[in-house]
Amino acid sequence: MVRVRPSSPFRPSFGSNPPLVTGREAVLDDIAEALDAGPGASGRAALITGNRGIGKTVVLNEAEVLARQRGWLVLSETATVGLIERITTDGLPELAGVIRQAPSTRTRVRGISLPAGLGGVELDLPDERGPGGLRRQLNALTDLLDQHGTGIMITLDEVHSRAARDDVAQLAATVQHAFREDRPVAFAAAGLPAAVQDLLTADVSTFLRRARRFVLEPLSPVAAEEALRVPVRAAGREVADAEVTTMAAATFGYPYLVQVIGDRAWRQDPDASTITAEHVARGIADAVREAGFALHEPAVNDLSETDRAFLMAMAPDDGDSAISDVARRMDRDHGYVSRYRSRLIVAGIVEPTRRGYLRFTLPYLREFLRSLPDYEAE
Numbered sequence: 001m002v003r004v005r006p007s008s009p010f011r012p013s014f015g016s017n018p019p020l021v022t023g024r025e026a027v028l029d030d031i032a033e034a035l036d037a038g039p040g041a042s043g044r045a046a047l048i049t050g051n052r053g054i055g056k057t058v059v060l061n062e063a064e065v066l067a068r069q070r071g072w073l074v075l076s077e078t079a080t081v082g083l084i085e086r087i088t089t090d091g092l093p094e095l096a097g098v099i100r101q102a103p104s105t106r107t108r109v110r111g112i113s114l115p116a117g118l119g120g121v122e123l124d125l126p127d128e129r130g131p132g133g134l135r136r137q138l139n140a141l142t143d144l145l146d147q148h149g150t151g152i153m154i155t156l157d158e159v160h161s162r163a164a165r166d167d168v169a170q171l172a173a174t175v176q177h178a179f180r181e182d183r184p185v186a187f188a189a190a191g192l193p194a195a196v197q198d199l200l201t202a203d204v205s206t207f208l209r210r211a212r213r214f215v216l217e218p219l220s221p222v223a224a225e226e227a228l229r230v231p232v233r234a235a236g237r238e239v240a241d242a243e244v245t246t247m248a249a250a251t252f253g254y255p256y257l258v259q260v261i262g263d264r265a266w267r268q269d270p271d272a273s274t275i276t277a278e279h280v281a282r283g284i285a286d287a288v289r290e291a292g293f294a295l296h297e298p299a300v301n302d303l304s305e306t307d308r309a310f311l312m313a314m315a316p317d318d319g320d321s322a323i324s325d326v327a328r329r330m331d332r333d334h335g336y337v338s339r340y341r342s343r344l345i346v347a348g349i350v351e352p353t354r355r356g357y358l359r360f361t362l363p364y365l366r367e368f369l370r371s372l373p374d375y376e377a378e
């Protein structure tokens with residue numbers, strides 16, 4: 001008998017849905033409640049922030065699922081150049097098309113279940129570009145959706161993008177207007193903490209500033225263990241609880257690391273019926289190397305020279321770093337170093353521990369920095 005080699009259930013790449021989403025009940029429950037509560041519920045505008053790889057895009061994906069389950073239409077966007085143009089020429093017209101083509105009885109079309117009576121309805125959207133067109137198209141759609149007890153959810157990933165800032169502001173203003181008119185619209189946006197902070201202080205939108213804020217934290221040990229154990233066993237292999245605990249501890253609750261560690265442990269010997277302690281040990285080592293390329297390198301490349309030098313000056317410490325040591329290693333005074341300290345805290349790369357001390361927020365960042373050619377040990 002030929003045994004089919006089971007493939008890894010894990011999804012170690014950004015933006016792809018994991019086999020099991022754990023630990024995000026609070027934010028998702030809030031969004032679900034807001035959808036059910038009606039216009040005016042605060043969770044109808046959600047702003048999700050968190051460090052790289054913490055699972056922001058996955059939360060947006062899950063929010064879309066919640067909306068679809070309720071018969072809502074979903075407009076899924078990323079803040080890049082041409083956002084408004086895309087929405088008015090493709091996004092909203094396509095949603096109108098979904099309604100036109102849907103059968104008139106309640107049924108599922110392309111993963112969307114529309115309320116009975118809504119499908120097949122003639123709906124012509126104003127063929128107009130720009131912010132004015134966006135508002136009129138959204139009005140036409142929501143007038144109709146409202147009559148059928150449903151609405152439209154708009155998700156916006158990478159909301160902090162500088163290149164699309166004007167478009168983001170226009171979209172936010174349009175959604176705000178729809179809220180004021182009690183239209184059935186829900187909005188969820190996601191971005192990196194520092195950049196979102198920047199966006200909010202740049203006075204781009206009072207609407208975004210008032211949105212319900214959700215800061216995604218690392219998963220609890222129990223949630224990380226579940227995210228590892230359940231997919232392995234569901235995919236037909238065994239793994240002992242001790243191994244699950246070891247893997248979960250090595251993730252530090254980082255969803256991205258959950259996926260890479262699970263994946264690399266799985267791949268050590270996919271034909272073996274059990275993931276062993278040895279697979280786990282080798283898998284963790286592989287995964288940490290992989291995280292260097294996929295997680296740490298991009299994070300560090302986004303920083304200014306001095307921010308990077310600051311991190312390099314923390315790297316020699318095995319535990320928390322004293323600010324005074326960082327200043328000494330950088331050969332700078334305390335005031336200078338403090339400014340960069342605050343920036344890196346806002347960026348979510350380091351966090352204060354006790355007074356005068358910092359530590360790295362991203363797991364394995366220290367090890368990554370130590371592996372760089374310009375690293376100087378003390």
Ligand SMILES: Nc1ncnc2c1ncn2[C@@H]1O[C@H](COP(=O)(O)OP(=O)(O)OP(=O)(O)O)[C@@H](O)[C@H]1O
Pocket residue numbers: 011012013014015016017018019020021022023024050051052053054055056057058059192227255256257258259
């Ligand atoms: N709650 C979760 N449980 C298990 N795995 C998760 C969870 N959330 C995200 N993941 C996994 O973690 C990885 C990163 O998720 P995601 O792309 O959503 O992060 P992100 O915060 O959007 O990252 P970025 O800042 O780069 O956009 C993906 O591999 C995803 O499958």
Ligand SMILES: [Mg+2]
Pocket residue numbers: 014015056057058157
């Ligand atoms: Mg993302």
